[in-house]
Amino acid sequence: MRATAATILADFWGLIFPRVCLGCQEPLARGEDHLCTSCRAQLPYTDYHLLPPADNPLARRFWGKLPVRHALSYLRFLRRGRVQHLLHQLKYQGQRDVGLALGRWYGHDLAAAGFTFDLIVPVPLHPRKLAKRGFNQSAPFAEGLAEALHMPWHAAALRRTAHTDSQTRKNRVQRWQNVAEVFEVADVIAIQGKHVLVVDDVLTTGATLEACAAALLAAGATEVSIATIACADR
Numbered sequence: 001m002r003a004t005a006a007t008i009l010a011d012f013w014g015l016i017f018p019r020v021c022l023g024c025q026e027p028l029a030r031g032e033d034h035l036c037t038s039c040r041a042q043l044p045y046t047d048y049h050l051l052p053p054a055d056n057p058l059a060r061r062f063w064g065k066l067p068v069r070h071a072l073s074y075l076r077f078l079r080r081g082r083v084q085h086l087l088h089q090l091k092y093q094g095q096r097d098v099g100l101a102l103g104r105w106y107g108h109d110l111a112a113a114g115f116t117f118d119l120i121v122p123v124p125l126h127p128r129k130l131a132k133r134g135f136n137q138s139a140p141f142a143e144g145l146a147e148a149l150h151m152p153w154h155a156a157a158l159r160r161t162a163h164t165d166s167q168t169r170k171n172r173v174q175r176w177q178n179v180a181e182v183f184e185v186a187d188v189i190a191i192q193g194k195h196v197l198v199v200d201d202v203l204t205t206g207a208t209l210e211a212c213a214a215a216l217l218a219a220g221a222t223e224v225s226i227a228t229i230a231c232a233d234r
């Protein structure tokens with residue numbers, strides 16, 4: 001392969017600032033993005049999008065609660081694994097590009113499987129948390145999905161109306177009460193008559209996504225689907 005000025009410059013740049021895999025910290029090869037080929041091959045994909053809806057365990061979790069058209073998650077959340085490390089990078093290290101890359105990869109899979117939506121909406125953060133963290137970790141995932149699926153996304157379609165305490169020290173019931181009624185549709189025109197895909201980084205109880213879906217349906221969305229980067233087993 002003939003080395004171009006750009007690749008020489010990229011290699012030289014890489015010597016000074018080596019790009020490392022966010023999964024295993026090994027240097028990335030040319031053409032690898034955020035994750036090395038080996039880490040990408042070893043990610044715990046759910047492949048829920050390939051299952052008939054009745055066999056999708058994530059979809060089953062919403063049965064009898066809300067009509068959710070598609071319930072999708074790219075990865076399985078395992079503590080102390082690559083997925084937790086990736087999500088930590090996204091959330092606390094400000095690695096916005098990780099969310100974007102994950103959204104693009106998953107969007108390609110969903111597009112190949114024939115999924116379509118009208119609008120993609122990230123679960124919003126409370127403005128106070130947004131100011132503290134600098135960005136909403138669900139937004140780059142929404143953006144990557146939208147890009148790969150050739151669909152619009154809307155960062156401000158939903159808004160959080162009350163500040164919720166940290167979820168980590170609460171039990172299941174308290175978590176449900178904690179997020180109930182805190183989401184409202186900020187842009188009703190944008191979602192009316194639409195099949196909206198609501199996206200978040202991690203699904204644990206599903207209460208947050210359910211509250212968002214309920215708000216969207218109440219405001220006139222015709223259908224709601226959900227997708228997350230990762231979902232935890234119950």
Ligand SMILES: [Zn+2]
Pocket residue numbers: 021022023024025026035036037038039040
């Ligand atoms: Zn790796």
